Amino acid sequence: MSDKFNLLQRVGKLERGELASGFSKVVINVGTDENGDAISYSAGTDGGVALIINNPFGTQQMANNMLQIIRGKQYQAYTATDALLDPAAELGDGVSIDDIYSGVYSRTVDFSPLMASDISAPSDEEIEHELTGANETATDRSYSRLVKNVSARISQTASQIAAEIEARTTSEEELSSRIEQNADSISAKVSKKSPTGQTAFGWDLRDDQWTIFNGSESNYVLKATRDGLEVKGKITALSGTIGGFDILSNYLSYGNMTWEGSASNGLYFGTKGFKLGQNCKIDMSGNATLNNLTLTGNLKLSNGSTYSMNQVRSGVGGGIGYSGAIVQNTSNYPTYFTCGQLAAKGVGSGDSLVVYGDGTVAGLLRADKLQVTNWLTVLGRGSFGSLRVNDYDYTPTMLYVTVDGVRYPVKTYGGSNAYILYHT
Amino acid sequence: MQQVDETYNRLILEPGHFFEYSLTIGESGVLITERGDYLIFGAGADAVRILVDTGGPDSGFNDTQLIKLQTVSTVFPDSTPTAGNAIAAELDVEMLAPIATIPRRARVCPYVRVATESEHSGWIPQGVFFIDTREKDVTDKGLETLKFHCYDAMVFSDVDFPLQTSHDWPASGVADTVVLADIAAEMGVNVDPRTWDIMTSEYKFGLPAGYSCREILRMIAGSYCGNFVMTEAGELRLVQLFEMPPESSLLIDEDGNVLVFGEGDEEVRILV
Numbered sequence: 001m002s003d004k005f006n007l008l009q010r011v012g013k014l015e016r017g018e019l020a021s022g023f024s025k026v027v028i029n030v031g032t033d034e035n036g037d038a039i040s041y042s043a044g045t046d047g048g049v050a051l052i053i054n055n056p057f058g059t060q061q062m063a064n065n066m067l068q069i070i071r072g073k074q075y076q077a078y079t080a081t082d083a084l085l086d087p088a089a090e091l092g093d094g095v096s097i098d099d100i101y102s103g104v105y106s107r108t109v110d111f112s113p114l115m116a117s118d119i120s121a122p123s124d125e126e127i128e129h130e131l132t133g134a135n136e137t138a139t140d141r142s143y144s145r146l147v148k149n150v151s152a153r154i155s156q157t158a159s160q161i162a163a164e165i166e167a168r169t170t171s172e173e174e175l176s177s178r179i180e181q182n183a184d185s186i187s188a189k190v191s192k193k194s195p196t197g198q199t200a201f202g203w204d205l206r207d208d209q210w211t212i213f214n215g216s217e218s219n220y221v222l223k224a225t226r227d228g229l230e231v232k233g234k235i236t237a238l239s240g241t242i243g244g245f246d247i248l249s250n251y252l253s254y255g256n257m258t259w260e261g262s263a264s265n266g267l268y269f270g271t272k273g274f275k276l277g278q279n280c281k282i283d284m285s286g287n288a289t290l291n292n293l294t295l296t297g298n299l300k301l302s303n304g305s306t307y308s309m310n311q312v313r314s315g316v317g318g319g320i321g322y323s324g325a326i327v328q329n330t331s332n333y334p335t336y337f338t339c340g341q342l343a344a345k346g347v348g349s350g351d352s353l354v355v356y357g358d359g360t361v362a363g364l365l366r367a368d369k370l371q372v373t374n375w376l377t378v379l380g381r382g383s384f385g386s387l388r389v390n391d392y393d394y395t396p397t398m399l400y401v402t403v404d405g406v407r408y409p410v411k412t413y414g415g416s417n418a419y420i421l422y423h424t
Numbered sequence: 425m426q427q428v429d430e431t432y433n434r435l436i437l438e439p440g441h442f443f444e445y446s447l448t449i450g451e452s453g454v455l456i457t458e459r460g461d462y463l464i465f466g467a468g469a470d471a472v473r474i475l476v477d478t479g480g481p482d483s484g485f486n487d488t489q490l491i492k493l494q495t496v497s498t499v500f501p502d503s504t505p506t507a508g509n510a511i512a513a514e515l516d517v518e519m520l521a522p523i524a525t526i527p528r529r530a531r532v533c534p535y536v537r538v539a540t541e542s543e544h545s546g547w548i549p550q551g552v553f554f555i556d557t558r559e560k561d562v563t564d565k566g567l568e569t570l571k572f573h574c575y576d577a578m579v580f581s582d583v584d585f586p587l588q589t590s591h592d593w594p595a596s597g598v599a600d601t602v603v604l605a606d607i608a609a610e611m612g613v614n615v616d617p618r619t620w621d622i623m624t625s626e627y628k629f630g631l632p633a634g635y636s637c638r639e640i641l642r643m644i645a646g647s648y649c650g651n652f653v654m655t656e657a658g659e660l661r662l663v664q665l666f667e668m669p670p671e672s673s674l675l676i677d678e679d680g681n682v683l684v685f686g687e688g689d690e691e692v693r694i695l696v
Contacts, residue, residue, distance in 0.1 A: 003425035004669045028646075051665075053508040053646030057597075057629050062647050065625055069649045073666040075505050086436060087443065087536045088426040088548055091499055091653050094668025101671040105500060109550070111493035113442040115536060122503040 004094030017077020024048030028058035077123030432545035481535035508646025512578035552658030597628030616661035
C-alpha cells in the first residue's frame with residue numbers, strides 16, 4: 001500500500017483534468033489466430049472505461065481478477081508544477097491538492113534547497129471511451145506475432161530436456177514436432193496428422209549409431225554405424241566413386257574407360273552397354289564382341305535349342321572346339337548346319353560327331369566317329385575314325401566316293417584313330 | 425513513501441527547513457579536495473593517492489560542483505493512463521568536470537536530506553542510475569563542465585529472457601513470481617517486498633522463449649493492473665493503478681497536518 005500526501009495549495013500551478021468514468025471492463029489481447037483474427041479475453045460491461053492490456057499468457061480468470069481490482073475506480077487527471085512534495089514520496093502515492101485527490105504517476109524533480117517537483121496524473125482527450133478498443137494503439141497490436149493455435153512447451157528435468165510444439169494449421173490437419181535429449185540419445189521427429197492418415201519423419205542419435213527413420217524409430221531408411229552406412233531405398237548419385245568405380249552422369253567407369261575409349265584395362269558400364277578392355281563389348285542391341293568364349297554350362301538359343309557345353313555350335317567363319325560330340329536337339333532339327341571348322345575329339349568310345357540334316361564344313365572336319373543323316377559337305381579336309389550311316393559304322397576302307405559317275409576309293413590320311421577322307 | 429528516520433519526519437515539519445542534496449558517482453574513487461584536486465601524499469616515485477570507497481552521499485558531489493540535477497520518473501509511457509508498462513526513470517546531470525575519470529556506465533546516485541540551521545536528517549536515495557551518454561563543455565568563464573544523461577536499471581531488462589534457469593519448466597508453466605525472480609536476477613537487482621504482496625494470483629507462464637525480460641515485466645504488470653518501476657533504492661517494484669490509500673477528510677491545520685485530540689488510547693482525529 002502506498003502513502004498519501006496533502007499538499008493543500010503548496011503548488012505553483014494546478015491544472016485539473018477530467019474525472020473519468022469508472023472502469024467497467026477489462027480486455028486482455030492474447031494474440032491472433034492463423035486467419036489474423038484477434039483473440040482476447042474480457043470481463044465486465046461496456047458502461048464505463050475499459051482497461052486493455054496485451055498478454056499472450058492471458059486467461060479468462062486473469063481478466064476476471066483484474067476487473068475485481070479496478071471496477072468502479074475513477075482516474076483523476078491533473079498537473080501540478082513546482083509542487084512542494086516530500087522527497088520521500090514515491091510513484092503511486094496518493095496526493096491531495098486543493099480539492100482533488102489523485103496519484104503521483106509522473107514526477108520531475110529539480111534538485112534544489114526547495115526540492116520542488118512537477119507531478120501529474122497525465123491524461124489525453126481520449127481518456128474516456130464509450131466503445132471498447134478505442135485505447136488500442138499500434139503498440140498494443142505488436143503481439144499479433146503469436147498464433148493462438150500454436151503452443152510450445154519445454155520441459156526440463158535433471159535427466160531430460162524435451163521441446164514440443166504443436167500447431168493446428170486447419171481444422172483437420174495437425175502438425176507437431178518434438179526434440180528430445182537424454183543422457184544416451186538425442187532425437188527429433190516431425191509428425192503430421194490429417195484425415196488421410198499420419199506421417200512422420202525423424203532422426204535418432206546414439207553412442208554407436210545414427211538413424212533416419214520414416215514413421216517410427218524401428219523403420220529406418222538410413223543407418224550409420226562405425227562399420228559404415230546402410231540405406232534402404234533409392235540412392236541417386238551423379239558423381240563420386242564407389243568401390244573404386246567413378247560415378248558419372250549416365251555410366252560407371254574404371255580406369256577412365258568410356259564407350260569409345262581405348263583403355264586396355266578399363267571398364268565401362270552404362271547406357272550404351274558394357275565394355276571391358278578392348279576385347280569384350282556388348283551393346284544395348286545385344287551384339288557381343290568377344291575375343292574368346294569358353295562355356296562350361298549349356299548354350300540355349302532363342303529358338304529354344306539348348307546345347308550342353310560339351311556340344312558347341314559355331315557360326316560361319318568361326319571355329320568350334322569341343323571335347324565330345326555334337327548332338328542336335330532331336331525334336332528340332334535345324335535346316336542346315338554351317339561352320340568354318342568342326343572338330344570332335346573323342347574322349348571315350350561313345351563320342352562321335354553326329355550331323356542331323358545338312359551340314360557344311362568349310363574347313364577341316366575331324367571326328368573320331370562321324371554320323372550324318374543327310375548331307376554333310378566338307379569343303380576342306382575331313383578326317384574321322386569311322387562314319388556311321390544309318391546306324392552302321394563304315395571305316396574309310398569301306399567307303400567309296402563317286403565323282404561324275406566315277407567311283408573312287410576313299411583314302412585315308414593321318415595317324416592312328418584318325419583318317420582323312422579324300423579322293424584322288 | 426520511502427522509509428525515513430525519525431529526524432527526517434520531525435525536521436520536515438519544522439518551519440524554515442530546507443533540503444541538501446548529494447550525488448555519488450561510481451563504486452569507488454580517489455580522495456580529492458573540495459575543489460576536486462587529488463590529494464597527493466609524498467613526492468616523486470613515492471607519491472600516492474588515496475583510493476577510497478565512494479563513501480556514500482557524505483562524500484558525494486554537492487551544490488558546489490553540481491550545476492543541474494534533475495530526475496524524471498513516470499509510470500505511463502505517454503499521457504494515456506494504462507497498465508502493463510515498465511518505464512525507466514532518467515537523470516540529467518550537469519556539473520563541473522571532476523578530475524577523476526568517470527568509468528563507462530558508471531553508477532550515479534542522487535541523495536537528499538532535510539536540514540535546518542542546526543541539524544540534518546539522514547540521507548534518502550533518489551534513484552540508482554547508470555550513465556548512458558556524456559558530453560563535455562566549457563562555460564563562459566572557462567570552466568570545463570560535464571553533462572551526462574542516465575537511466576535506471578529498468579534498461580537492463582531489455583535482454584532476452586534467460587532460457588537457462590536453475591529450475592524446471594514443466595509444460596503446465598511456471599508461476600509469475602518465479603519468472604519475476606528470474607528476471608530480477610538477470611537484471612542484477614532485488615525486488616521490492618511490496619511487489620510480492622500484490623502478486624498473489626501466481627499466474628502461470630509458459631517458457632517465454634523469444635521475449636525480452638522487459639516484455640515479460642509488462643505482461644506481469646498488466647495482469648495485476650499495474651506497472652513496473654525502479655524504486656529510489658534501485659529495487660524492482662510493481663505499482664498498481666489506484667493503489668494509493670482511499671481519500672479521507674480529517675480536520676487538519678494550514679500545513680496539512682491532521683489535528684489530533686487527546687493522547688494515547690484516547691487519541692482521536694476529527695473526520696469532517
